[in-house]
Amino acid sequence: MSVPAKKRPVGEKRRRAAHFALKKIKYASCPKCKKPKLPHAVCLFCGTYQGREVLKSHLDKKELKKAQKQKARAAEKQQGR
Numbered sequence: 001m002s003v004p005a006k007k008r009p010v011g012e013k014r015r016r017a018a019h020f021a022l023k024k025i026k027y028a029s030c031p032k033c034k035k036p037k038l039p040h041a042v043c044l045f046c047g048t049y050q051g052r053e054v055l056k057s058h059l060d061k062k063e064l065k066k067a068q069k070q071k072a073r074a075a076e077k078q079q080g081r
């Protein structure tokens with residue numbers, strides 16, 4: 001590993017570090033469901049972009065997972081009794 005020829009002054013280090021701060025993520029609200037979403041991106045809650053439904057399969061998968069979870073819970077309850 002290479003070693004710097006000179007120690008960087010504190011001021012230089014701080015000037016460089018002035019740009020390290022993370023920027024806050026700005027959200028836009030979905031026109032359909034009013035939930036926060038990233039601007040210029042598909043809403044992940046309702047799957048729409050500019051009024052069109054784009055992610056229908058995404059929603060179906062979510063519903064499938066929900067149904068599977070409910071089934072699993074019901075099965076657990078029956079086994080417990």
Ligand SMILES: [Zn+2]
Pocket residue numbers: 030031032033034035043044045046047048
């Ligand atoms: Zn939405």
